[in-house]
Amino acid sequence: MSSSQSGIGFTIRLCPFLAVILSAAKDLLRSQRPPTNTGPSDTGISKALATYATMPSAKKSAPKKTTNKSAAKKPARRATPATASKAVDKQLARYRSMRDFGITAEPSGGPQNKQEALPFCIQKHAASHLHYDFRLGWNGVLKSWACAKGPSYVVADKRLAVQVEDHPMEYGGFEGIIPAGQYGGGTVMLWDQGTWEPQEGHADVDAGLRDGSLKFILKGTKMHGKWTLVRMGGKAATERKPNWLLIKEHDDFERPPDAPAITEEEPNSVVTKRSLEQIAAQEDHVWNSKDTAKGKAWYRQDKKPLAVSAKAQKSAPVATSEPVKRLTFDSILKHLTPESQPSFIKPQLALEAEAPPTGPGWIHELKLDGYRMQARKDGDKVQMLTRSGLDWTHRMTSIADAVRALPVEKATLDGEVVVVAENGTTTFADLQASFQDGAKHPLTYFCFDLLHLNGHSTRDRHLVDRKDLLVDVLTGADPTVLRLSEHLETNGEQMFQHACALHAEGIISKRSQSTYVSSRNGDWLKLKCLHEQEFVIGGFTLPSNGIHGIGALLLGYYQDGKLIYAGRTGTGFNQKTHRSTRDKLDALATSQSPFAEIPSAARKGAKWVKPTLVAQVRFATWTAELQLRQAAFLGIREDKPAKEVVREDAAPTPKRSRTQPAKAATHRLAPKAAAKLSLPKEEDKAPVRLTHPDKVLDTESGLTKQALADYYWAIAEHMLPHIAGRPLSLVRCPEGVGPPCFYQKHVTAMLPKSIATVMVPDKKGGKPEPYITLESRETLAGLAQMAVLEIHPWGSKNDDLEHPDRIIIDLDPDAAISWSTLSEAATNVRKRLKKLGLESFLKTTGGKGLHIVTPIDPTQDWETVKSFARNIALAMEKTSPNLFLSKMTKSARVGKIYVDYLRNERGATAVAPFSPRARPGANVSIPLAWKELDGSALPKFGVTDFAVWRSRLKKDPWKEILALRQKLTTEAIESARSMK
Known part of the structure; x- marks a missing residue:
């Protein structure tokens, strides 16, 4: 990706659909600014498959005079294919001569005498993402950094450069292609080259590499002057690969911020x-990454088969007499979590947002207007499953055939089935016509995620890693049927504006480092250029011209179990949809209005129907009366139940904390419609009085005060045994998740009278203080009125405060720790406790960690129990110091699991079983069976999903914890001190 200081400037690997939109965007932007010399023409780029295009900035100031000599050079003439190939041969030979094969091992290299003239090169690399590989020759290898935006002559620009593995010296002279499916697969351009030398006073390069500070001078064709590479600290230091910053220093070669970017000014080899497109088309040199260690990984090919025209590709796929080669992915699968291929995986869904997220760590995809589909391949069996798990394979056999031909044995893909219109956008109306009317519109499956591969889960890997792997899985797929949904790493706001200007559906923004979670959360955000959503059809009017069709549809959505009238639409129908929609509605005729309320004007001439049919509708906006404005019918949806249709709308920006400085909001989320628990029994409705019961406490899940009260009421039977009769600390969030919440442990006059009091002396035996405690189901449900989102009990009971009856080991993992590693750690704790004669129980924390809880008879004091837990933590740390940590220091937790034993001191608390957490999503701390550690990911259960996971309470894994009698013996305490 390349980006200028002042504008959008993003680059993407094109597919036919995206090419149309981005090619048009280039024309639009160029018409808004004076012409500039941006290098060779890119005419015809919208027809290129799997190549690259750059969208220049919308506005650029006139460049100031600069002393950079390279800027004044005239563009050199392009080499012919023959001379270009010879030039690359010469470069490869030159770089090959710079190292001693007898000394240097590939790919990481070995020691070699330092040369007087040290080589450097920058390769423009179009792999899964366009980036620039910055390489410094040192000790016989190329020390390498991947720089997404490329270098900048602007001193204020600090370009992220991720250090990657050392590359062989010979690779510095390479220009050509790396085959798909291999490491770094894509097109490689030798963008710049020359020599480098350390700056005066910074000659110890080895020390600079070790300490994270390199200062050097570049003498290249495009790059000159003083530069610095500095390794980042803080959160960046926790990344898997070291993050550095590439910075231009002050000298005669620096440029002002409004000068043209060197990457745009000189884009070619x-x-x-040559341009990237020309290199990709010629394919004169090929580098096989897998053969690097053999000494000669590249070869030259002078004759390339003629490209098949786009028209021919659409009409008939190229036949081959050889079977598709199966990809084994052996080197990758060993890093993935083994699992039996799920029959269906509940999809991850995006939250509606009003503004795109800002800052790093987000990727953006164009929003497609089609059917969300999961493709499941198991050998030769392929299923195309809707978002609710319905099998629609018979409706899209061409896509199923393309998935069947993929070079993998087992795979589960996530994507969208669409019909691509002539203007490059997707059209839901044509898609619906293909399914319902048999219209001959070719279907295309855009894949944007990979959920399972050859008996292994990929869902716990980062999104960008899953998409990189997806590129390999789609190798050789028929591009007219099965395509990768590409993404951009750029300014989300500018991309969204241009997507809307070009009549695209909108964008989907996703956190690049997120795992796949089968729920709706803030890791995926959807932004629509035009409002569009599903509505339930509750009635219709007859057309005025007497045809067998529709005058207008009467639309609604569900809220609190009632169908709310939302307005009407009378446009968007054609002859076929007039007739087919009318036929469907006639079969659903009823005499009563299904709407809770409807204006008298809307009743005139209405024909009521049973509210089971769902329509896709596009509209301009909502009116102040929450009625649709300028609505148009797009088609009937068959993949979504009517009862799931709720109003979607973007919410205002959450209030900022007064204790924090104002800053730009990262994104503005739409609250899910006020959540209901859909509890099957009337007695599960909490009989408590609430003010503002519809107040949303968590925008991500849509949790309301009423839903929270209903949950506490329903879960009380299972939760009360773990919190009743104990001092409690409550986490209250009056403004909901997001704004500052606070702990409350003391009883005050402001609390409801139903909350009981237990007098607790302080640690020094001073005056007792009134602590919160509770006993009843009604009191638990009443906590919702105070917006209590977390309940934390003591480890001892009111009648014996000084002797704990539970030992808690809290495993708090760094974000880089995998689920399998965390599971093994929990098993480790369990085994150690068993050796000491103690049975233990497991639960999630509602966050990213696990609690191992051991019930004991209350015979030991707090200090003894804390010392026992501390010795277990120290033993784990001593056995595996690279994995476990027993100290609280956050800076030392990188890549480790903090074994927290401090939950076992007087006054400390831990979140209760079945308690929600005051975090986005309102997940629950849930008891687990030990066998659940064998799953593919950390189990997550939300309050608003209670109706889904309620059935697991029939086999409560903590059922025996209250009846189990075991003592923390003197022998166990002594054994823990010497445990290894």
């Missing part, structure tokens, strides 16, 4: 003057 320094050796052959």
